[in-house]
Amino acid sequence: MASYISSKTLAILALALALFVQGIVGGAIECENLNKDSCAFAVSYSGKRCVLEKSVRRGGEEVYVCRASEIKADKVKDWVETDECVEACGLDRKALGISSDSLLESHFTQKLCSTKCYDGCPNVVDLHFNLAAGEGVFLPKLCEAQGENARRGMAEIKSSGYVAPGPEGAHPAKFLVAPAMAPY
Secondary structure, three states: OHHHHHHHHHHHHHHHHHHHHHHHHOOOOOHHHOOOOOOOOOEOOOOEEEEEEEEEOOOOOEEEEEEEEEEEOOOOOOEOOOHHHHHHOOOOOOOEOOOOHHHHOHHHHHHHOOHHHHHHOHHHHHHHHHHHHHOOOOHHHHHHHOOOOHHHHHHHHHHHOOOOOOOOOOOHHHOOOOOOOOOO
16 A cells, blocks of 8 residues: 555656646747637736637638737736636636727626735736726726726726826725826
């Protein structure tokens, strides 16, 4: 029995070592090697965000392909988002491309701004923080305004022109953003 345990332990150690070596030598994520079930919300080893696209092969067959976008993640590299974060944040793995349009949907914004997503899924929050900033919107302020009328809240925030970086890892409810003073 002792030899059975030893060989089982040895097999586990060999597997762990193989996975470790693969991570060092060739386990780096390349968007083009990901399938459609793991592409969206992944980040390559170089920090480029992966996007799912529809492509047409000869003969008219539509297929999904994963490609590296020109959008870089700020703090994450070599990352495939977990199913738990995809669900908690109200995302869809079959989403094509990257867009800020979802920020206008109150149901999505409620999920994105939830404690489970905002505090537990930094890759997703980083992506949407940058998408919102590209639209002239400060994500923590949008999360503060979300609720009954997130679309109106985004329009009001966007019209104020207020864009500022958020503190790393901070939840929007943990700090206040003061509106800009009106000119005299």
